[in-house]
Amino acid sequence: DQQVKQNSPSLSVQEGRISILNCDYTNSMFDYFLWYKKYPAEGPTFLISISSIKDKNEDGRFTVFLNKSAKHLSLHIVPSQPGDSAVYFCAATQGAQKLVFGQGTRLTINP
Amino acid sequence: NAGVTQTPKFQVLKTGQSMTLQCAQDMNHEYMSWYRQDPGMGLRLIHYSVGAGITDQGEVPNGYNVSRSTTEDFPLRLLSAAPSQTSVYFCASSYSRGQTPLHFGNGTRLTVT
Numbered sequence: 001d002q003q004v005k006q007n008s009p010s011l012s013v014q015e016g017r018i019s020i021l022n023c024d025y026t027n028s029m030f031d032y033f034l035w036y037k038k039y040p041a042e043g044p045t046f047l048i049s050i051s052s053i054k055d056k057n058e059d060g061r062f063t064v065f066l067n068k069s070a071k072h073l074s075l076h077i078v079p080s081q082p083g084d085s086a087v088y089f090c091a092a093t094q095g096a097q098k099l100v101f102g103q104g105t106r107l108t109i110n111p
Numbered sequence: 112n113a114g115v116t117q118t119p120k121f122q123v124l125k126t127g128q129s130m131t132l133q134c135a136q137d138m139n140h141e142y143m144s145w146y147r148q149d150p151g152m153g154l155r156l157i158h159y160s161v162g163a164g165i166t167d168q169g170e171v172p173n174g175y176n177v178s179r180s181t182t183e184d185f186p187l188r189l190l191s192a193a194p195s196q197t198s199v200y201f202c203a204s205s206y207s208r209g210q211t212p213l214h215f216g217n218g219t220r221l222t223v224t
Contacts, residue, residue, distance in 0.1 A: 032210040043201050043215030089153060096209035101154040
């Protein structure tokens with residue numbers, strides 16, 4: 001049972017435009033959500049997170065939105081840059097429990 | 112600070128062989144974990160440890176053993192390798208479990224023939 005789903009395996013965006021990566025979850029007890037970025041031949045690195053008490057968190061070009069009623073979160077990257085080309089994983093956790101990851105979305109930024 | 116160091120980077124095993132994937136961290140993190148990444152499956156938790164001497168199973172523990180004798184090291188043992196264990200393995204650590212972001216190593220790519 002996949003509790004965290006990223007339904008788009010890949011996304012292609014033009015440089016300078018907005019990239020929107022989506023993530024859905026089924027467990028309403030999740031209270032903390034994170035996004036990781038992964039380059040080839042490297043481990044994932046933490047990008048941004050959001051607590052369930054918020055609906056938005058920003059860090060520079062990256063913004064995460066949380067819609068608890070829809071059990072949906074999204075990562076917005078504005079403006080997109082070639083260095084943003086990577087695989088993005090969303091993850092969720094409940095309290096001090098284990099992180100559950102989505103399948104990942106490969107983002108390609110075209111010049 | 113080296114962060115999380117995994118060795119080896121690549122490994123090829125024959126079915127039935129055993130091996131140990133090494134993981135060490137120098138951040139004094141209490142929580143350490145092992146994940147495997149397979150196409151279309153994301154990252155799945157194999158085993159984790161909340162401190163020296165304490166380990167527990169994750170989502171996909173069968174065929175793997177772990178131990179945590181020190182805070183720094185968390186090796187993953189494959190007892191009798193099977194082709195289904197062909198994957199990329201990541202070790203990760205953090206100050207605590209849950210809402211603290213994980214720091215990942217660069218992975219070990221394992222092929223079992």
